[in-house]
Amino acid sequence: MTTFGARGYNKGPLTEIAEQVGMTHAGVLHHFGSKDQLLLEVLRYRDESDVKDLEGQHIPGGIELFRHLVRTALLNARRAGLVQAYVVLSAESVTEGHPARDWFVERYRTLRREVGEAFRAVCAERGIDEPATVDRAAASILAVMDGLQVQWLLDPEQVDLAESSAFAIEAIVAQVLDPREAL
Amino acid sequence: MTTFGARGYNKGPLTEIAEQVGMTHAGVLHHFGSKDQLLLEVLRYRDESDVKDLEGQHIPGGIELFRHLVRTALLNARRAGLVQAYVVLSAESVTEGHPARDWFVERYRTLRREVGEAFRAVCAERGIDEPATVDRAAASILAVMDGLQVQWLLDPEQVDLAESSAFAIEAIVAQVLDPREAL
DNA sequence: CACAACTTACTACTCTGTAAGTAACTTTGT
DNA sequence: ACAAAGTTACTTACAGAGTAGTAAGTTGTG
Numbered sequence: 001m002t003t004f005g006a007r008g009y010n011k012g013p014l015t016e017i018a019e020q021v022g023m024t025h026a027g028v029l030h031h032f033g034s035k036d037q038l039l040l041e042v043l044r045y046r047d048e049s050d051v052k053d054l055e056g057q058h059i060p061g062g063i064e065l066f067r068h069l070v071r072t073a074l075l076n077a078r079r080a081g082l083v084q085a086y087v088v089l090s091a092e093s094v095t096e097g098h099p100a101r102d103w104f105v106e107r108y109r110t111l112r113r114e115v116g117e118a119f120r121a122v123c124a125e126r127g128i129d130e131p132a133t134v135d136r137a138a139a140s141i142l143a144v145m146d147g148l149q150v151q152w153l154l155d156p157e158q159v160d161l162a163e164s165s166a167f168a169i170e171a172i173v174a175q176v177l178d179p180r181e182a183l
Numbered sequence: 184m185t186t187f188g189a190r191g192y193n194k195g196p197l198t199e200i201a202e203q204v205g206m207t208h209a210g211v212l213h214h215f216g217s218k219d220q221l222l223l224e225v226l227r228y229r230d231e232s233d234v235k236d237l238e239g240q241h242i243p244g245g246i247e248l249f250r251h252l253v254r255t256a257l258l259n260a261r262r263a264g265l266v267q268a269y270v271v272l273s274a275e276s277v278t279e280g281h282p283a284r285d286w287f288v289e290r291y292r293t294l295r296r297e298v299g300e301a302f303r304a305v306c307a308e309r310g311i312d313e314p315a316t317v318d319r320a321a322a323s324i325l326a327v328m329d330g331l332q333v334q335w336l337l338d339p340e341q342v343d344l345a346e347s348s349a350f351a352i353e354a355i356v357a358q359v360l361d362p363r364e365a366l
Numbered sequence: 367c368a369c370a371a372c373t374t375a376c377t378a379c380t381c382t383g384t385a386a387g388t389a390a391c392t393t394t395g396t
Numbered sequence: 397a398c399a400a401a402g403t404t405a406c407t408t409a410c411a412g413a414g415t416a417g418t419a420a421g422t423t424g425t426g
Binding site: 006007008010011063066067070084087088090091092093094095096101104105108109112133136137139140142143144145146147148150151153154155158159160163164167168169170171172173174175177178180181182183 | 190253275277279284323336338342343346352355
């Protein structure tokens with residue numbers, strides 16, 4: 001994750017990864033078969049540990065999910081390395097024949113579904129007819145978090161990741177629950 | 184732009200670029216000196232042509248800028264190649280020693296300033312005290328546009344770039360002009 | 367005649383993946 | 397209890413492909 005984040009998948013050599021765990025690159029290949037496979041295992045492993053972190057804790061739904069996303073942004077401001085890995089790999093994954101492409105497609109589908117369901121739960125709770133904007137809003141919330149990460153990594157002094165994320169999430173949630181025309 | 188967009192800067196070989204213009208890779212290096220320099224010239228060239236496109240037309244400010252951004256998102260949905268180049272290169276630029284890093288830092292600074300000024304103009308026009316949220320909102324608008332592009336490139340059937348961008352921009356503008364607490 | 371726009375040929379490097387070998391550890395048969 | 401056999405976790409060495417950049421030569425042009 002460190003090497004792929006710092007240098008990208010394509011420019012992140014196996015030798016550097018191997019060095020970090022005190023091995024030769026052939027040793028890494030012995031365990032993972034290929035570099036592609038290693039990347040997929042790294043992503044799978046992070047998935048698993050994220051799930052484990054949330055075990056025991058109740059997985060938040062409804063309005064609590066949005067508060068959880070704001071807290072995640074706050075937390076991410078202290079995890080530049082991890083954030084960079086996701087930023088670099090997700091964008092790289094749209095290139096031709098990238099090994100993580102399917103993984104990111106699936107990831108965004110899952111996340112959009114979860115955020116969409118939170119929106120629907122909140123709407124139901126408040127007796128609001130489910131607006132057509134729910135799906136757009138779900139994609140937008142993920143998008144704004146990702147996009148702010150890029151700007152923050154490039155210019156941490158000028159971009160406040162946590163505050164901007166909180167602001168944008170609030171704006172989007174408000175617009176779903178009670179839409180207004182500004183333009 | 185085509186090669187760097189489709190394969191990334193690191194994995195985009197000079198030979199492929201040269202082939203596209205009917206040359207050998209040494210011919211390209213004759214003109215640009217190095218691959219790094221070529222990338223910078225490509226980015227500089229696009230800047231210049233974008234400026235030329237807008238010449239004659241009035242550069243929109245105030246509320247018109249936000250409408251212009253929505254139209255740009257609509258236009259971008261028909262320019263996947265160009266969008267992909269920006270998505271890939273901007274994310275790649277956060278990696279160690281990337282030649283386009285400074286260019287993207289500067290680009291986002293400029294764009295945030297322009298969007299921020301549009302917000303201030305609209306606030307002044309409507310007699311609203313300039314809210315503290317203007318800078319966050321400016322970053323958020325650029326962020327949501329970029330982030331939606333990633334999701335759209337990965338899954339064009341599931342993500343409507345134009346509609347989602349329009350929705351999110353409207354949400355953010357509304358929240359600046361007349362903030363509400365949703366969370 | 368000078369110079370610009372190339373090409374060919376080559377160097378030097380990086381990188382993934384493979385093959386063969388080695389040392390330690392585990393299992394199994396008696 | 398213990399040795400033979402197999403297995404795991406590597407290393408070293410190498411093959412093979414790809415790639416940026418350079419140097420020297422070629423052709424056309426003002």
